[in-house]
Amino acid sequence: MTLQRTKSQKVLRFLGNNTVPILFLVICAFGIPLSGYSTNYLVSEVVVRIARNSFLIVSLLIPILAGMGLNFGMTLGAMAGQIGLIFISDWGIVGIPGMLLAMIISTPISIALGLWCGKILNMAKGREMVTSYIIGFFMNGIYQLVVLYGMGSIIPIRSSALVLPRGYGIRNTVNLIGIRKSLDNVLTIKLFGVPIPLVTFAVIALLCIFVLWFKKTKLGQDMRSVGQDMEVARAAGIKVEHTRIVSIVISTVFAGYGMILYLQNIGTLNTYNSHMQIGMFSVAALLVGGATVSKANIRNVFLGVILFHLMFIVSPMAGKNLIGQAQLGEYFRVFVSYGVITISLVLYEVRKKRDRGDAGQLLAAEQGEAE
Amino acid sequence: MNTQNMISSVKSTLKSFGLPRIIIGLFLLLLFILAPFVGVNIGTSLSDTLNRFGMNAVMVLAMVPMIHSGCGLNFGLPLGIIAGLLGGTLSMQFNFTGPSSFMMAILFATPFAVILGWGYGQLLNKVKGGEMMIATYVGFSSVAFMCIMWLLLPYSNPTMVWGYSGSGLRTTISTEGYYLHVLNDFFSIRLTEHLTIPTGMFLFFAVLALIIWAFLHTKTGTAMTAVGSNPVFARASGINVDKIRTLSVVMSTWLGAIGILVYQQSFGFIQLYMGPFYMALPAVSAILIGGASVNKATITNVIVGTFLFQGILTMTPSVMNSMIHTDMSEVIRIVVSNGMILYALTRRTEATR
Numbered sequence: 001m002t003l004q005r006t007k008s009q010k011v012l013r014f015l016g017n018n019t020v021p022i023l024f025l026v027i028c029a030f031g032i033p034l035s036g037y038s039t040n041y042l043v044s045e046v047v048v049r050i051a052r053n054s055f056l057i058v059s060l061l062i063p064i065l066a067g068m069g070l071n072f073g074m075t076l077g078a079m080a081g082q083i084g085l086i087f088i089s090d091w092g093i094v095g096i097p098g099m100l101l102a103m104i105i106s107t108p109i110s111i112a113l114g115l116w117c118g119k120i121l122n123m124a125k126g127r128e129m130v131t132s133y134i135i136g137f138f139m140n141g142i143y144q145l146v147v148l149y150g151m152g153s154i155i156p157i158r159s160s161a162l163v164l165p166r167g168y169g170i171r172n173t174v175n176l177i178g179i180r181k182s183l184d185n186v187l188t189i190k191l192f193g194v195p196i197p198l199v200t201f202a203v204i205a206l207l208c209i210f211v212l213w214f215k216k217t218k219l220g221q222d223m224r225s226v227g228q229d230m231e232v233a234r235a236a237g238i239k240v241e242h243t244r245i246v247s248i249v250i251s252t253v254f255a256g257y258g259m260i261l262y263l264q265n266i267g268t269l270n271t272y273n274s275h276m277q278i279g280m281f282s283v284a285a286l287l288v289g290g291a292t293v294s295k296a297n298i299r300n301v302f303l304g305v306i307l308f309h310l311m312f313i314v315s316p317m318a319g320k321n322l323i324g325q326a327q328l329g330e331y332f333r334v335f336v337s338y339g340v341i342t343i344s345l346v347l348y349e350v351r352k353k354r355d356r357g358d359a360g361q362l363l364a365a366e367q368g369e370a371e
Numbered sequence: 372m373n374t375q376n377m378i379s380s381v382k383s384t385l386k387s388f389g390l391p392r393i394i395i396g397l398f399l400l401l402l403f404i405l406a407p408f409v410g411v412n413i414g415t416s417l418s419d420t421l422n423r424f425g426m427n428a429v430m431v432l433a434m435v436p437m438i439h440s441g442c443g444l445n446f447g448l449p450l451g452i453i454a455g456l457l458g459g460t461l462s463m464q465f466n467f468t469g470p471s472s473f474m475m476a477i478l479f480a481t482p483f484a485v486i487l488g489w490g491y492g493q494l495l496n497k498v499k500g501g502e503m504m505i506a507t508y509v510g511f512s513s514v515a516f517m518c519i520m521w522l523l524l525p526y527s528n529p530t531m532v533w534g535y536s537g538s539g540l541r542t543t544i545s546t547e548g549y550y551l552h553v554l555n556d557f558f559s560i561r562l563t564e565h566l567t568i569p570t571g572m573f574l575f576f577a578v579l580a581l582i583i584w585a586f587l588h589t590k591t592g593t594a595m596t597a598v599g600s601n602p603v604f605a606r607a608s609g610i611n612v613d614k615i616r617t618l619s620v621v622m623s624t625w626l627g628a629i630g631i632l633v634y635q636q637s638f639g640f641i642q643l644y645m646g647p648f649y650m651a652l653p654a655v656s657a658i659l660i661g662g663a664s665v666n667k668a669t670i671t672n673v674i675v676g677t678f679l680f681q682g683i684l685t686m687t688p689s690v691m692n693s694m695i696h697t698d699m700s701e702v703i704r705i706v707v708s709n710g711m712i713l714y715a716l717t718r719r720t721e722a723t724r
Binding site for chain 1: 446494497498499500501503504505507508509511512518519522523652697699701702704705706709710712717
């Protein structure tokens with residue numbers, strides 16, 4: 001039986017469940033006219049960003065299914081992807097083969113990092129998010145050790161365009177001219193003057209189909225039950241720890257591929273920054289799409305990319321036109337990104353409490369009926 | 372038999388002290404031993420370490436109340452720092468100079484710290500169990516929000532605002548002529564040419580630490596510890612859990628505000644905009660290195676941890692640089708500080724409420 005609710009309660013509940021997307025719709029609705037950009041420009045920018053970012057964001061879905069919250073440890077996968085890209089740039093392998101090779105190189109690194117990350121997260125049950133967040137920082141230190149000190153001295157890198165003048169360590173920016181837009185440009189059609197990279201979208205679609213299919217497999221169902229209640233899942237004979245590790249490994253590997261896809265679109269690699277930013281932006285975008293810490297689906301990914309990046313594109317210009325300082329708009333979008341994550345996390349915790357309260361009400365109502 | 376007893380007692384002491392702490396302690400000791408051999412002046416290094424200890428100790432102390440009340444590690448320290456920044460800039464705006472500017476900065480920062488801390492505490496009461504992640508993002512978003520505010524607030528002191536536009540605060544503001552070194556130079560003792568002890572800063576920290584120590588032994592302080600160790604029991608014994616938690620958050624925020632002012636008076640600059648962004652992490656890892664866990668911390672942890680952490684930060688660049696002509700200190704800092712936080716987060720404590 002369900003609790004009878006009045007209409008206003010239903011409306012409030014809908015608003016409460018979709019606070020963040022609605023907030024963003026309002027921001028975009030104000031921002032777009034203020035920025036003065038044409039519709040055509042905005043649409044083509046958003047299309048580019050969907051192609052660029054969706055893969056990375058989809059990689060966050062599987063740990064959420066397994067009840068491990070937002071995997072801030074996706075930066076680990078991003079690092080693995082970047083290492084793959086550094087190698088193929090050094091070896092001079094270009095185009096699609098280069099990308100594929102970078103993916104192949106990134107896979108074992110991602111798997112190793114994912115296994116390690118999953119093991120640590122199993123030791124910190126109940127606070128996976130903050131732990132995975134710190135793991136990202138920690139691995140960033142190791143990554144710097146490898147890339148800034150190990151590459152060129154222990155790990156052979158020949159290209160002088162990559163290595164710092166002092167003889168070892170990779171430069172701050174690596175030009176990925178060899179694979180720049182190699183996937184995007186395979187097949188592009190123009191729709192109302194907006195270029196659409198069909199192959200990239202096909203790859204993203206494949207990943208989405210994979211995730212949908214995966215949820216229906218035995219492993220996917222195991223993950224769902226682990227996510228709902230670890231103890232019940234354990235009693236049902238599911239290897240809880242193992243399942244959780246697998247979900248993190250899958251996410252890390254996909255994050256690595258996603259990073260390669262992302263960087264082939266951008267065309268330059270910020271060796272020491274790209275991976276750190278990407279985690280925050282992906283998580284924020286997913287949350288903007290209406291996902292929560294415990295529930296996310298493909299629709300959230302795409303709604304999130306569109307709304308979040310629309311805000312990102314228009315806010316500097318809107319800030320300039322409104323107050324005369326583009327800097328203001330840039331600070332504003334940083335504030336909004338962090339603010340959104342904060343609000344979503346708070347709402348999630350509050351909702352968790354409220355649902356517990358609802359369960360109590362339901363019980364009370366049932367008992368009242370029984371008497 | 373006797374030796375066995377001794378071994379087991381040594382083992383248990385080591386266990387209670389924690390392996391990472393021993394490794395870090397030995398590493399620091401090794402650095403100090405190596406220093407003279409590679410041509411690093413030990414007096415200067417020690418002086419730097421002491422100075423940085425004084426600069427950071429209050430911010431590390433800011434972790435204590437929240438850990439005691441069970442709110443976890445205060446990743447939201449930037450909020451307190453913002454209160455301190457507001458206090459410092461206001462004191463400069465109203466042209467207080469010398470030591471009085473420091474007093475006024477503390478005075479101005481206090482209401483902001485109390486208000487922000489109260490709001491932050493209310494928020495954390497709503498999200499029991501998920502405090503640390505939310506604290507992190509409260510810190511981040513408040514820093515980003517203040518970035519907008521620093522541009523817009525009507526500050527007008529010419530030493531603080533951008534020269535060409537006459538509005539909007541600069542990214543770094545010198546505290547020279549205001550509260551630069553007011554604590555450092557207070558009764559500072561010059562032992563040798565290179566070794567100076569910043570007595571004033573130590574005294575200031577000692578007073579604050581004493582106040583916190585005394586507070587934790589009052590009735591309210593004991594209640595705070597009770598809330599931290601077992602909230603259900605605390606509620607059963609008639610303690611208003613939410614109120615005590617809010618009080619601890621306000622205290623942490625206020626100490627964060629004072630901490631940044633102490634830091635600035637020694638450092639010489641106020642860092643605005645994205646400056647406070649990552650300031651929580653060093654403070655968090657310092658107290659953990661000192662032996663605190665996610666739900667237990669003492670003043671000794673603060674002192675030991677800050678000394679070890681800042682010691683490593685000061686010693687690695689100089690010693691490593693002279694040894695292998697490579698500055699790997701940044702990498703070591705990242706790995707040590709975050710490794711320590713990871714270690715603490717993965718300990719099995721009853722904190723998984």
